[in-house]
Amino acid sequence: MKTPMVDIGRCSLCLGCVEICPTVFRLNQAVGYIEVIHLDRYPEPEVDEAIKLCPEDCLGWEAEP
Numbered sequence: 087m088k089t090p091m092v093d094i095g096r097c098s099l100c101l102g103c104v105e106i107c108p109t110v111f112r113l114n115q116a117v118g119y120i121e122v123i124h125l126d127r128y129p130e131p132e133v134d135e136a137i138k139l140c141p142e143d144c145l146g147w148e149a150e151p
Contacts, residue, residue, distance in 0.1 A: 087127065087128075087150070088128065088130065088147045088148070088150060089122070089128065089147065089148045090110055090111070090122050090128055090133045090136075090137075090145065090146070090147060090148070091122065091145070091146055091147065091148045092111070092119070092120045092121065092122060092144060092145055093144040093145075093146075094119040094120065094144075095144075096142045096143070096144035097119065097120055097142055097144045098141065098142050099113070099118070099119070099120065100140075100141060100142070101113060101120075102136065102139055102140060102141070103120060103136040103140060103145055104120065106132065106135055106136040106139060107129070107132040107133055107135070107136045109123065109125070109129065109132070110122060110123055110125065110128055110129065110132065110133055110136070111123070111136065133145075133147075
């Protein structure tokens, strides 16, 4: 299964990914970074759109084992 990932070191917290794909990405306000919500299956078209539109190029898919 493909799993989305966020490079929090490059993320500017623009929240574009949250806006495009709120079922997968959310802002963890307690620690101040974007996190991936654990799902059994991720909506690939929506995640791909968020990856494509990320201004910091900090979203992607983790390599499958």
